[in-house]
Amino acid sequence: MSDAFIVDACRTPRGIGKQGKGALAHLHPQDLGATVLRALRDRNALDTATVDDIIWSTSQQRGKQAGDLGRLSALWAGYDLKASGVTLDRYCGGGITTVGFAAAQIIAGFEDIVIAGGTEMMSHHAECDAWDVGTEYAALGRARGNYDLHLEHPISHVGVAADAIAAMEGIDRATLEALGVDSQRKAKAAIDAGHFSKSLVPVYNRDGSLALDHDEYPRPETTAESLAGLKPAFTGVENVAASPDGTTMRQMIERKYPELSWEPLHHAGTSSGVVDGSAALLLASESALKANGWTPRARIVTSVNVGDCPTLILNAPVPAARKALERAGLTVEDIDVWEINEAFAVVTEKAIRDLGLDRTKVNINGGSIALGHPIGATGAILIGTALDELERSGGHYALITMCAFGGMAPAIILERLN
Numbered sequence: 001m002s003d004a005f006i007v008d009a010c011r012t013p014r015g016i017g018k019q020g021k022g023a024l025a026h027l028h029p030q031d032l033g034a035t036v037l038r039a040l041r042d043r044n045a046l047d048t049a050t051v052d053d054i055i056w057s058t059s060q061q062r063g064k065q066a067g068d069l070g071r072l073s074a075l076w077a078g079y080d081l082k083a084s085g086v087t088l089d090r091y092c093g094g095g096i097t098t099v100g101f102a103a104a105q106i107i108a109g110f111e112d113i114v115i116a117g118g119t120e121m122m123s124h125h126a127e128c129d130a131w132d133v134g135t136e137y138a139a140l141g142r143a144r145g146n147y148d149l150h151l152e153h154p155i156s157h158v159g160v161a162a163d164a165i166a167a168m169e170g171i172d173r174a175t176l177e178a179l180g181v182d183s184q185r186k187a188k189a190a191i192d193a194g195h196f197s198k199s200l201v202p203v204y205n206r207d208g209s210l211a212l213d214h215d216e217y218p219r220p221e222t223t224a225e226s227l228a229g230l231k232p233a234f235t236g237v238e239n240v241a242a243s244p245d246g247t248t249m250r251q252m253i254e255r256k257y258p259e260l261s262w263e264p265l266h267h268a269g270t271s272s273g274v275v276d277g278s279a280a281l282l283l284a285s286e287s288a289l290k291a292n293g294w295t296p297r298a299r300i301v302t303s304v305n306v307g308d309c310p311t312l313i314l315n316a317p318v319p320a321a322r323k324a325l326e327r328a329g330l331t332v333e334d335i336d337v338w339e340i341n342e343a344f345a346v347v348t349e350k351a352i353r354d355l356g357l358d359r360t361k362v363n364i365n366g367g368s369i370a371l372g373h374p375i376g377a378t379g380a381i382l383i384g385t386a387l388d389e390l391e392r393s394g395g396h397y398a399l400i401t402m403c404a405f406g407g408m409a410p411a412i413i414l415e416r417l418n
Helices: 029-043 069-076 094-107 138-144 158-169 173-192 224-228 249-256 286-292 317-328 345-355 375-393
Strands: 005-011 053-057 085-088 113-121 210-212 275-284 298-307 335-340 397-401 408-416
Touching (some): 005 286, 029 069, 029 113, 069 113, 094 275, 094 298, 158 249, 173 345, 275 375, 298 317, 317 345, 335 345, 375 408
Parallel strands (some): 053 113
Antiparallel strands (some): 113 275
C-alpha cells in the first residue's frame, strides 16, 4: 500500500450564480470542469492516458449538469479516452468525498493517479436562485421528490434549521453577523494579498476571450450596520408545506423538538453565497510521484464521514472533526488551519465553540459567506485553500469539514510536506 499524496490543486474563480448577473452563468458546466482539468494537465505535464480515474462531485445532476460530469468534462478538456470518470452526490459534502475516495483507491493499491474535484453551476438551478432571499429553496427538495418519504426523519429547509440551531445554542443575530462581517474582511485581505493566486485559474469563453479571472461574489463594503438592516431570509419558506400531509418546514422541526422556540435570524449576509465554480486536485501514489518526477505538496492523513440529525441538517461537522482527529491520533491543538464551510454563520460559530477553536485558525482567508458556495465543488475548493494556507504559513496540519444536506458531514486532514 502507498500513502496518497496531493500533487496539485486548482479552482476557477467563483462567479455570481444567477443568469444575467454572473460572468460564468452563460457557460456550460463542462466548460468549468474542463478548465480545472486542463490546468492540472498543463501545470504538471500530466500524461492523461495515465489517469486511472476522475472522481467528480455535482449535487444537482439534472439539466446541463446531468450525466457523468466528471467523464464529460475530461472529454471536453481533451483528456485521453483512457481517463475514466465517475460523478457522485453527497450534497454539499461531495467535494471532500471525492478526495477521500481518490485517496482510498491509491492507499488500497488499486490506482496510482486519480483526479478528484467537482463542479456546480448554481446559475442553472432556478430553485436555488433565492437561497439568499429565502423564498424558493424548498423547491429543490420537492423537485427531487425527497421530502415525501421523510415523515419519520423529516428533513427541513437548511435556512430554517440554521435559525433553529442558533436558538438551541443561544447564538444571537449580532454574533452571526459579526462572523459574516469577518468573513468579508478576511476574504478582502486574502484577495488583496494574492493568497488565492496559486490555485486560481481563469475561465475563458469558447471564443478565447476572458470570462472571469477573479472571485465575483465578495462584498467588501459589508459592515455590521449594513447587515443589521437586512430582513431575515427564511420567514417565508418556513411556512412552505413540504410533505404530502401538509407539514411545513417549521413544523418538521417542531415535531421533533417540541420544546424549541425560535425566531428567524439568518439572511444574505450570514448565509453562503449562490455561485458557479469548479475545482480539482491531482492525487498520486509514491510510485507515480517517482515515475513523473512530481514533488508532493501534502499527504492525506485521514478521511471520515459522519451522520447526525437529518431534521437539523447542519450539526455533523463537529462530530466529523472529532472522528477525524481520533482516527489520525491528533488533537485540536495540532491543527494549524481549519476550514469549516460557512453554509450558514451558525455552522461555523457552533463548531468554533464546541471544539474550542482558536478563531485565528478558522477560515483564515474568508469563507462561503463572502466567497460563495458552489455546492458540489466547495469541498475541493476548501482543500486547495487549506493547502495553500499551510504552505504560506508554514503550518503542518489542516482539517477541512462541512455540513451536508440530510444531516451529514465529511472531514479530511492534510499534512503539509513542503
